[in-house]
Amino acid sequence: RYRNEVVPSKQGAEIETIVLDAFLRHRICKKRLSDLTTSDFATYRDERLKVISPQTLKRQLAPISNMFEVARIDWKLPLPQNPLAELSLKAKENKRDRRLREGELDRLLKAGGKTRNPFILPVIRFALETAMRRGEILSLRVRDVDIERCTATIRESKNGYSRTIPLSSLAIAILETTIAVMKPQDKAQNAHIFPTTPIALRQAWDRLTKRAEIEDLHFHDLRHEAISRFFEKGLTVPEVASISGHRDIRMLLRYAH
Numbered sequence: 001r002y003r004n005e006v007v008p009s010k011q012g013a014e015i016e017t018i019v020l021d022a023f024l025r026h027r028i029c030k031k032r033l034s035d036l037t038t039s040d041f042a043t044y045r046d047e048r049l050k051v052i053s054p055q056t057l058k059r060q061l062a063p064i065s066n067m068f069e070v071a072r073i074d075w076k077l078p079l080p081q082n083p084l085a086e087l088s089l090k091a092k093e094n095k096r097d098r099r100l101r102e103g104e105l106d107r108l109l110k111a112g113g114k115t116r117n118p119f120i121l122p123v124i125r126f127a128l129e130t131a132m133r134r135g136e137i138l139s140l141r142v143r144d145v146d147i148e149r150c151t152a153t154i155r156e157s158k159n160g161y162s163r164t165i166p167l168s169s170l171a172i173a174i175l176e177t178t179i180a181v182m183k184p185q186d187k188a189q190n191a192h193i194f195p196t197t198p199i200a201l202r203q204a205w206d207r208l209t210k211r212a213e214i215e216d217l218h219f220h221d222l223r224h225e226a227i228s229r230f231f232e233k234g235l236t237v238p239e240v241a242s243i244s245g246h247r248d249i250r251m252l253l254r255y256a257h
Helices: 013-024 039-046 054-074 103-110 120-130 134-139 170-181 186-190 197-212 219-233 238-242 249-255
Strands: 149-154 163-166
Touching: 013 054, 013 149, 013 197, 013 238, 013 249, 039 054, 103 120, 120 170, 120 197, 120 219, 149 219, 163 170, 163 238, 238 249
Parallel strands: none
Antiparallel strands: 149 163
């Protein structure tokens, strides 16, 4: 019920649905909700930690924990408590400082010439120019962009706030080129500028980095690279924060190295 009624309205609905579908196939889901205990999830945790990292498990259990809260509070199901509330995950904070190394961008662009997804290279270039997150880029629509004022409006971000950011000349060129080949009806209907799904982009990225023979480079690392470049160009912390959308200035300090 949670997957079908609550998840579709969430920003990461596609990925969360995949996670919950996989979880529903596990034997723990054969137990009654009222019989589930923290001990059951501790056994599940120990099993999963043999194949995934604590940080990944923490992300996968988050919607399940929220499901119990929705069931108790919104649906008024007679559940004694959230069995995940006291579960210890011991997940270490996973801070990455990976940046593009010399020649890696050229290798990505060269390998991108063979990709079947026509949006992967424009998205990569746009991410490096704007420091936007993957979901923010894929959510961008035609009317969110003001070519004359060189700005883009992000309607909903990870932290729930909207923001308008300045666009470089290269970012504008990428948008103009992409919008120019859109169908007139798509423009009129305010369609997405980069019409590809998060899953399709992730798969294209994995194939691209493998083809380029680049290891340990995540798409989100492009955001780190872009923010670091902003500081290297001389932008101040408040200026960079207004572009990146960080609400906590302390989070930006690791980019200012």
